[in-house]
């Protein structure tokens with residue numbers, strides 16, 4: 001059955017984010033255009049949108065891989081594909097249609113629609129539409145925000161973070177498989193979806209940015225940049241081709257949740273030189289609380305995969321790849337006891353690995369929680385350093401605290 005978005009006007013604060021940014025048709029709920037994709041509901045900072053099932057007697061005909069099928073009108077391509085037997089998955093390899101962000105940001109679910117690559121999760125079916133689910137075409141993905149960075153990311157070495165001026169350039173991919181209620185990059189996740197780029201187009205823009213900011217480091221972040229594997233691998237290969245000098249560094253900033261060993265091997269082979277992995281937590285309940293991933297089985301897979309990714313990189317690529325680990329801290333989200341346990345576990349993997357604690361402050365939902373005080377972050381620094389980790393950095397209201405505190 002089709003769904004439609006319904007706004008709860010008691011909760012809605014008329015910020016316009018649902019219509020102007022999240023919705024592909026720009027008309028949430030009250031329009032004939034609503035396909036019930038749910039992107040607005042995931043994006044609304046005030047949780048003011050619900051998806052409700054509607055009765056709709058009309059069917060239309062579409063063609064999927066050469067077969068004509070009848071589907072209800074006002075549904076997404078993704079739903080139509082599910083109706084004709086495709087299996088949707090949120091962890092790679094568990095189905096034939098990987099739909100990790102569900103908001104039109106990552107284009108992992110892209111199929112050819114009337115000859116044009118489109119994200120199936122937010123594209124509406126139309127009478128006579130022709131869908132090809134096995135396109136042999138160059139992947140595309142929305143990427144935006146090329147800019148110079150003065151402090152870099154989780155995978156930027158501390159000795160560089162201390163220097164003045166720009167130290168790397170960064171760009172941001174749309175779409176994330178987490179729904180962190182307190183996300184600090186939520187506009188990056190949803191904004192800029194209109195223009196999807198090929199890996200080569202994105203690599204050219206990044207190479208230009210490198211020249212403009214006169215830096216050697218080029219970071220890709222998000223959203224979650226690893227979601228569209230084919231796109232990311234081709235992007236890194238192309239970027240390396242355009243920046244063949246030995247000073248060039250290719251930094252991937254990620255939540256690590258789908259980085260299986262074969263994916264990590266492929267990233268290294270494609271040119272990745274630096275990686276920052278945000279681990280979020282040690283405990284599953286904390287992870288679900290921080291990331292908003294409600295499906296416990298999926299959350300467990302994400303959490304374990306991220307931890308395993310850290311160990312795999314350390315065990316197999318410590319000579320070749322710089323790795324930094326990110327951990328969040330806010331007393332409303334994770335306890336100091338768990339922070340200590342996270343530190344202990346990282347130390348058993350490698351006491352030398354760089355650990356950067358991010359002082360989580362709400363910018364999306366959970367606006368009631370406060371940014372940690374400077375003293376709280378000093379305490380976290382002491383706890384982690386006390387576990388034996390040698391390179392602990394904490395982000396604070398007064399700037400970074402480094403290993404030499």
Ligand code: FES
Pocket residue numbers: 098099100101102103104105106107108109110119120121122175
């Ligand atoms: S799952 Fe469809 S665009 Fe990300």
